[in-house]
Amino acid sequence: MADAPHNAGYMAAAYVATALILLAYAVSLYRRAARR
Amino acid sequence: MTLARKGHWTTVVGLVLLGGVYVRAVVFTPVERLQGPAQKIFYLHVPAAVWTELAMVLVGVASVVFLFLKDPRLDRFAEASAEVGTVFAAIVLTTGPIWGKTVWGTWWAWDARLTSTLFLFFLYIGYLLLRGAVGDAGARARYAAVLGICGMALVPFIHLSVYLFRTLHPQPIILKPSAPSLPPSMLVTWLLSFAVFTVLYVGFVMQRYALGRAREEGDDG
Numbered sequence: 001m002a003d004a005p006h007n008a009g010y011m012a013a014a015y016v017a018t019a020l021i022l023l024a025y026a027v028s029l030y031r032r033a034a035r036r
Numbered sequence: 037m038t039l040a041r042k043g044h045w046t047t048v049v050g051l052v053l054l055g056g057v058y059v060r061a062v063v064f065t066p067v068e069r070l071q072g073p074a075q076k077i078f079y080l081h082v083p084a085a086v087w088t089e090l091a092m093v094l095v096g097v098a099s100v101v102f103l104f105l106k107d108p109r110l111d112r113f114a115e116a117s118a119e120v121g122t123v124f125a126a127i128v129l130t131t132g133p134i135w136g137k138t139v140w141g142t143w144w145a146w147d148a149r150l151t152s153t154l155f156l157f158f159l160y161i162g163y164l165l166l167r168g169a170v171g172d173a174g175a176r177a178r179y180a181a182v183l184g185i186c187g188m189a190l191v192p193f194i195h196l197s198v199y200l201f202r203t204l205h206p207q208p209i210i211l212k213p214s215a216p217s218l219p220p221s222m223l224v225t226w227l228l229s230f231a232v233f234t235v236l237y238v239g240f241v242m243q244r245y246a247l248g249r250a251r252e253e254g255d256d257g
Contacts, residue, residue: 003069004067004068004069004070004071005070005071005072005074006073007071007072007073007074007138008072008073010073010074010135010137010138011062011073011074011076011077013134014074014077014081014130014131014135015058015062015076015077015080017127017130017131017134018080018084018127018130018131019054021123021126021127021130022051022054022123022127022236023051025120025123025240026047026051026240029044029047029244029247030044030243032247033040033243033246033247033250036251036254
């Protein structure tokens, strides 16, 4: 798409942020369970 | 296999499948002509938003039934669903402004949809803070149930806010009375992403429920 805006950086930022939030919560649950 | 282990492996499967959704969305789904690649934020933002709302509805339903039956499993589920809903709300409030900055030209606008979603996030935080602040288990469950029901009452307002007010936020293009206004390739990507967010919700709630149960058994012991 030649006339589409060049904003792939915003997409990448959102995808990385989502992965980080989900991974951080998964690790948090795992560590809390391991402490029990 | 314990509930915690089942939840752990469900989450692992969900995270691996999310990687597959990333590949499909970025490589195999067409770029939207007007918004460019940033439109693909939609495949994460909207499923997370739907589960932010559904998680609060489930908190509310569990809370209503809890007030009648006084079954601690319902209170434990509501607590787990609220914590996972908070995480999904954080995704919504992170990805939304990133999309807004490139498409609207601003990170944030105080319109009805954005403001009510932010309010729902604060309500989630308040719910979790309330649970941490009340020592007596019976009172904690009752107070939290009342707040959970209030949160559930907010959800229809959030969903309908784009119809009730003039908002900058786009109107629904999937969850609306008529057929989704998306080409099939984009719709399939969205449906796959929604299915993966569902797996993640289930996996997280199973783990958080098991953690709550272990804490209660520890307190009893």
